[in-house]
Amino acid sequence: MSPSPLQHLGYWRRLICKRAPGQVVVQYTTRCNARCAQCGMRVTNAAPRVTLSKDDVRRLIDAMAERGVASISFTGGEPMLYARDIAELSRYAGAAGIRYIRTGTNGYMFRHHDRPDFRDRMERLADVLADSPLNTFWVSLDSAVPEVHEENRGLPGMVEGLRKAVPIFHDRGLYVSANLGINRLTGGRGVVPDAGVPFDRDRFTEAFRIAFHRFYSMVAELGITIVNACYPMSLDTGGEQNEAVYAATSTEGLIRFTPEEKAAMFRALYDVIPFYRDRLRIFTPRSALLALMRQQCGLDKGVFPCRGGIDFFFVNAADRNVYPCGYRGGESLGKMWDLDLSALDRRQICEKCDWECFRDPSVLLKPILNMIENPFTFRSKLPGHRDFLKVWREDLRYYRACGWFDARTPPDMQQLARFKADPPVWNTEQDPPEGLGSLG
Ligand code: SF4
Numbered sequence: 488m489s490p491s492p493l494q495h496l497g498y499w500r501r502l503i504c505k506r507a508p509g510q511v512v513v514q515y516t517t518r519c520n521a522r523c524a525q526c527g528m529r530v531t532n533a534a535p536r537v538t539l540s541k542d543d544v545r546r547l548i549d550a551m552a553e554r555g556v557a558s559i560s561f562t563g564g565e566p567m568l569y570a571r572d573i574a575e576l577s578r579y580a581g582a583a584g585i586r587y588i589r590t591g592t593n594g595y596m597f598r599h600h601d602r603p604d605f606r607d608r609m610e611r612l613a614d615v616l617a618d619s620p621l622n623t624f625w626v627s628l629d630s631a632v633p634e635v636h637e638e639n640r641g642l643p644g645m646v647e648g649l650r651k652a653v654p655i656f657h658d659r660g661l662y663v664s665a666n667l668g669i670n671r672l673t674g675g676r677g678v679v680p681d682a683g684v685p686f687d688r689d690r691f692t693e694a695f696r697i698a699f700h701r702f703y704s705m706v707a708e709l710g711i712t713i714v715n716a717c718y719p720m721s722l723d724t725g726g727e728q729n730e731a732v733y734a735a736t737s738t739e740g741l742i743r744f745t746p747e748e749k750a751a752m753f754r755a756l757y758d759v760i761p762f763y764r765d766r767l768r769i770f771t772p773r774s775a776l777l778a779l780m781r782q783q784c785g786l787d788k789g790v791f792p793c794r795g796g797i798d799f800f801f802v803n804a805a806d807r808n809v810y811p812c813g814y815r816g817g818e819s820l821g822k823m824w825d826l827d828l829s830a831l832d833r834r835q836i837c838e839k840c841d842w843e844c845f846r847d848p849s850v851l852l853k854p855i856l857n858m859i860e861n862p863f864t865f866r867s868k869l870p871g872h873r874d875f876l877k878v879w880r881e882d883l884r885y886y887r888a889c890g891w892f893d894a895r896t897p898p899d900m901q902q903l904a905r906f907k908a909d910p911p912v913w914n915t916e917q918d919p920p921e922g923l924g925s926l927g
């Protein structure tokens with residue numbers, strides 16, 4: 488389903504006013520039934536739990552729609568503990584004119600796939616979700632090795648259950664996305680060096696290339712057609728970690744990386760993506776990886792500021808307040824229905840983390856916003872601009888071939904085939920990608 492002409496008009500009107508189409512991540516609940524080592528909401532953590540009321544969320548949605556928000560994500564905790572509520576609220580958001588509606592799961596319901604009621608359970612869930620305007624339904628996966636993922640999450644058997652459930656969802660026209668939370672176990676145990684091991688750039692990059700290669704292969708083999716990567720949710724900025732309102736953050740070694748390690752990790756992902764673009768719809772924009780790599784190398788400060796707190800926001804379940812994002816917990820903006828967008832400082836520059844939900848679209852939108860600001864000089868304001876713009880344009884062409892990742896449409900394999908790349912021949916000595924001068 489494409490945006491209506493009226494929605495298109497609204498997005499362009501925002502862009503002309505130098506604002507990106509709005510995005511809000513709503514933490515529907517802090518309840519969770521998984522045990523992820525990297526997350527403060529794990530079930531074994533004795534923290535108070537809250538869930539928003541449907542009335543609260545309806546009021547939030549009305550306020551978002553009034554403010555021209557284009558996209559809403561229902562996150563948790565585990566949103567699928569409330570699958571019917573999420574489907575109902577998605578219908579409400581769709582009716583209010585919000586075009587992009589997303590939610591996901593840790594996949595707990597895919598356990599016990601050998602029980603006789605498994606198929607019935609999956610059909611019921613798929614029916615509930617398909618009967619809503621959801622256009623992203625993600626399943627979190629941490630590792631290419633099922634046992635490693637399941638052990639970390641405390642969800643034995645979920646990968647095999649996911650494999651069995653995928654065709655049931657597809658039959659109902661809902662194409663599941665795999666959401667990789669990048670960590671040191673992405674490729675399985677012993678592939679990526681542990682935190683604290685002396686850094687060897689070539690070795691580290693190669694290890695992550697292997698990890699991503701294994702991961703994309705697994706996703707394709709599971710029959711999943713859409714995939715995204717969440718960059719590690721750790722902050723190494725002293726006390727600011729304690730301010731995060733979104734507890735899916737951690738200082739755990741599993742997801743804690745030095746800037747050099749992050750640059751190498753982004754580089755590996757940048758290298759591997761082209762080899763899977765002809766068979767998977769991979770959301771991760773290579774232009775954003777380029778920007779984040781350069782930033783980890785200390786380059787381009789302020790060139791790709793995050794739209795968090797300007798056009799993108801996070802609603803915290805505990806106090807129902809709006810924050811610039813899940814990290815900036817010291818900056819409550821009050822209630823969504825009281826939020827005056829025109830009073831926000833649009834020149835604020837934040838690049839404190841790599842939260843892909845906000846950073847990827849911020850980079851993607853930046854050339855458009857620059858162009859609107861000044862069509863004659865916008866190129867020169869982008870780093871390594873020729874190469875960056877080449878990668879960015881290629882991302883947009885690919886996004887179009889992916890049908891903009893709408894989970895309600897099947898992949899167009901003919902379109903994707905245009906992006907077929909030669910098989911990978913890694914050369915750790917090769918020059919850094921164009922526009923990445925000082926990484927090497
Ligand atoms: S990462 Fe997600 S699934 Fe895991 S404990 Fe946190 S909220 Fe639950």
Ligand code: SF4
Nearest residue numbers: 793795812837839840
């Ligand atoms: S860069 Fe990170 S901390 Fe800053 S606004 Fe964006 S998501 Fe928040």
